[in-house]
């Protein structure tokens with residue numbers, strides 16, 4: 001992963017630093033960080049790109065709300081980072097995610113739709129996150145997630161998760177079924193449900 005550039009990123013929450021890294025396949029991944037990350041394990045969010053949820057206000061998922069909360073929590077602590085991985089659509093890409101949405105409009109759930117398109121339920125690769133954490137010099141973190149596969153993937157590669165910080169937000173009538181399918185089929189840990 002090649003470090004390309006770093007600059008200030010003022011937001012409504014805090015003035016972050018944005019750093020861009022380029023992977024060998026040419027994809028550009030992003031770290032949005034605040035404060036000094038050395039010392040006590042910082043709050044970290046490993047976030048997968050969701051153009052529709054993160055930027056276009058979609059209510060089909062909870063990504064935008066989660067990103068918002070993650071940045072707010074980091075701002076409140078004065079330190080931490082979001083690793084923004086360009087793995088749109090759980091790794092299948094934007095066009096395929098919208099194909100999966102078409103199938104969901106016809107009655108499939110999020111996992112069935114991926115399978116009908118010939119993809120695994122989750123095609124993401126967390127090697128990218130591991131590499132970014134190494135580049136940031138982090139092996140002890142407090143991870144904001146509800147996803148046990150993400151916890152396992154990082155732990156297996158030697159990252160110590162000192163605390164899992166649940167990140168529950170954004171449930172609405174449009175994403176109820178989606179969130180229920182994530183809990184039932186992908187093992188997401190929703191405590192309030």
Ligand SMILES: Nc1nc2c(ncn2[C@@H]2O[C@H](COP(=O)(O)OP(=O)(O)OP(=O)(O)O)[C@@H](O)[C@H]2O)c(=O)[nH]1
Pocket residue numbers: 046047048049050051061062063066087088089090091092096097100101110114144145146147150167182188
């Ligand atoms: N293929 C597919 N991808 C989706 C769908 N809805 C959201 N996504 C993608 O799923 C990714 C987010 O994954 P989630 O499962 O919501 O969350 P997570 O990162 O695994 O877990 P948390 O850390 O708990 O948020 C983003 O890349 C979204 O673009 C869908 O119906 N189909």
Ligand SMILES: [Zn+2]
Pocket residue numbers: 050052053054061062063064
């Ligand atoms: Zn989303």
